[in-house]
Amino acid sequence: MSAVSLERGKAAPVAVWVWAAGLIALAVIAPFFFYPVFLMKALCMALFACAFNLLLGYAGLLSFGHAAFFGSASYIAAHAAKMWGLTPELAILAGVTVAAALGFVFGSLAIRRQGIYFAMVTLALEDGIQAVPRGYLFGIIDLNQTMVMYYFVLAVFLFGFGLIVRAIYSPFGQVLKAIRENEPRAISLGYRTEQYKLLAFVLSAALAGLAGSTKALVFQFASLTDVDWTMSGEVVLMTLVGGIGTILGPVVGAFLLTTMENYLAQAGSYVTTIEGAIFVLCVLTFREGIVGVVAPYAMGRRARPEPPPEEVQVEEHDVEKLRQAAGEGG
């Protein structure tokens, strides 16, 4: 739960297990109190956001085209379930495979550009997918009972989430963090950073595909609107609001934004405006995100959380010093 406590290499404190057990229990009883379809949608978005956060928060790569994996997997899974009559698990597998393959292609192109370019490349790549013929499909699933479906989705989410947590604390995850902090140094230590980044990209794409495929089965519907770049923006926003580089942050952000969209459904295009305003406010005042701020307190310690990935350049420090020396306000 707390990125802080675990990243220091200590065993997970009791608080983490208490929180984990509490949250899982909450998820198990939640459908009796809330609309299950809403919960399933939120779980899918949460998994999507966690997959995205694996790339942004831990490898420091901002992919602005992640909806491509989410949306195309969703489309493929729906197609496989309806046209080929595959069972749900095989349909999801088909979606995940396609997303991973796409992730490999996009990833091998995108990692050729670093930092800020990366975002532009992934964004532009995503638009290329729109050449796929438009249309929608209805997937027919065995899991017709809503409650059965809910626990299926919950299981998928926990599987994906567990995989991400496992990856983050594995040696692989540590190398990713090393790359995020200082890539030249990671290279000089002998790591083939390109391969690590590509693997992270493929893993993230596959998990986004898992989320997308599951969503297609939940709604029995998949359209290419899920590939739209506003969808990519949404997942960025969820991660930002919840806390970039925190484990639970994307989940919190996803539930919050899905709830908000539900309540603001009548507001029409103002939803876009509100989302934009949240973006701006978060960037200006709330960069640590909800979990980034709350986690230290929830863990019973007041330690400051690890700051989000920041590339501080020496020159920029100098600018600040100069600015202070000159005695003028920023």
Add this chain to the structure above:
Amino acid sequence: MFDWLPIAVPPAPLFFAQLLVGLINGAFYAMLSLGLAVIFGLLNIINFTHGAQYMLGAFSAWFLLNWLGIGYWPALIIAPIAVGILGIAIERFLLRRIARLDHLYGLLLTFGLALIIEGIFRQQYGSSGQPYTIPPELQGARNLGFMFLPNYRAWVIVASLAVCLATWFVIERTRLGAYLRAATENPVLVRAFGIDVPRMVTLTYGGGVALAALAGVMAAPIYQVSPLMGSNIIIVVFAVVVIGGMGSILGAIVSGFGLGLIEGLTKVFYPEASSTVIFVIMALVLLVKPAGLFGRTA
């Protein structure tokens, strides 16, 4: 050998008409990617709001005409100034506050601003376009022998070329441009020489944004004034910038016009691929020359 490709030699008028469309699109790609490149050079920010600011330029012209009765020619001056001032405010009050953070936050902030602006306009005007008539001086067309050239389109090509070259001249050949390029390389040293870099940053952002607005005004009679016009073009412009590389002003201009032309030609020979050809080229360029055609490896 290429039997499988649905290629046929098109009739000449169609060919030139598509070439013209490509050139016009290229003019807008060039003006927009130029602004993006200048802003990126000095602020290290990918200005995601660029498309929205282009749209704001077009809407300013439309407001001026329909609310105040001010026509195309004054709008060509007023709209860029108005949107430029808005840009200066954005830089001064928002972007400056995150200037020392990871560039990621600049991208996210401008993305949020783009969503705000677009949401408001979509709510007010839907996603359909508002017509904007061509000014009377530029109506009609002339016969070039092999094709009819609408006067307004000729004007757009000439004017955008002039704007691009003027920008290039200012940046590459004047003292102000020299300061700008120096500040891009090493802002600390330039400040040590007593040059007000923060003000230059503000003006550069305002200038880049004004350029987008100018493109918007010029686009208004061609594409109609629509809230979605910005987000439709910005992704292509990003691809153009990636292909051209951020390093060079001339690169932005050449790749803008060039890719517009290629897109137009693709529409003639293989229409199905016309919307994806730029992204295919981008993928190829990334494989062969990751820094972009005119970019410096950084």
